[in-house]
Amino acid sequence: MKSPGDDFTEDIALLQKLKDRGLSRRDFMKFCAAMAATLALPASFAGKIAEAVEKAKRPSLVWLEFQDCAGNTEALLRATKPTITELVLDILSIDYHETIMAPAGHQAEKSLEDVVNNQKGKYIAVVEGSIPMADNGVYCCIGGKSAIEIARKVCGNAMATIAVGTCAAFGGLPAAKPNPTGAVSVKEAVPGITLLNLPGCPANVENITATIVHFLTFGKLPATDELGRPYFAHGKRIHDNCERRAHFDAGQFVRAWGDEGHRKGWCLYEMGCKGPEAFYNCPTVKYNAGTSWPVQAGHGCIACAVPNFWDTMTPFYKRLPNVPGFGVENTADKIGAGVAGVVAAGIAAHRIARAVKGKDESKDK
Ligand code: SF4
Secondary structure (H helix, E strand, O other), X not given: OOOHHHHOOOOOEHHHHXXXXXXXXXXXXHHHHHHHHHOOOOOOHHHHHHHHHHHOEOOEEEEEEOEOOOHHHHHHHHOOOOOHHHHHHHOOEEEEXXXXXXXXXXXXXXXXXXXXXXXXXXXXXXXXXXXXXXXXXXXXXXXXXXXXXXXXXXXXXXXXXXXXXXXXXXXXXXXXXXXXXXXXXXXXXXXXXXXXXXOOOOOOHHHHHHHHHHHHHHOXXXXXXXXXXXXXXXXXXXXXXXXXXXXXXXXXXXXXXXXXXXXXXXXXXXXXXXXXXXEOOHHHHOEOOOOEOHHHHOOOOOOOOOOOHHHHOOOOOOOOOOOOOHHHHXXXXXXXXXXXXXXXXXXXXXXXXXXXXXXXHHHXX
């Protein structure tokens, strides 16, 4: 029977590669357990992941960069040191990545052409950055070809495409008003392909790894929401998993950078935190090998994985006019009446706290 990794062209199993890098069986199993947790699977799935990864062959991957800041590439390179996640990414057969590959010029272009021509339907394409459509795509050209031309050819022939970062997933900063280059997402530029959106500014590298592990284990991309984002990473609201949530519910808010509340780790809602509107696994997976995430570090969430966040979530330091999602949350089949009650209590506490402080809410507005 065909197993998920059979379509990949490399003939060296991943586990052997990991062993060659000095990885112990124990570390490998810990990695599989962590991937099961990131993918929001029961712990018992660690064995299935281990079995699949042991047998899988090195996936061939090409990474395209268009209108971007290379932030996702930076995340890929710097996220972990040295962890198994890094090893797994390291052992992917990354056949083309302009920023990190050794070849340049015609040699580099040949590497890309070789993958597209010789591995049609067998490679994974990762796209970072938006694609400019205005004026025949002249605003982003590589090797004499426009981004749209490259994306259509490379993504159109891939087994699957991952749009990594908010620019590739939704247009991001280049598409913010007035969008002078006509920047669009991968989905808009190359409709109809097998695509997963992994937004974020940058996307969390743990989610990139988990997506690839899911692909190796189940032979398909993870289930997604209506925005094409995987549920495992975007199924839960930041506000509901935030370690400052108890302070929100208690009406304890930071009111100025560096004030007593800020030093004590209180809620950042009044400082513009968009956590109540953002669905992402930042609070549980965190960044830099699980060290921290923006809210833990003292900065509010800017909802960077939300479409058009540069236009709709700014100014970043102005608080949301209301805690959104009330109508959504009180549907029992989605999150549960309990959460709605907690949010209601939070709002009430918030108002009480403001009243006690003698602040006139209308002034904020
Ligand atoms: S408003 Fe922001 S800081 Fe406060 S609990 Fe929600 S996500 Fe956390």
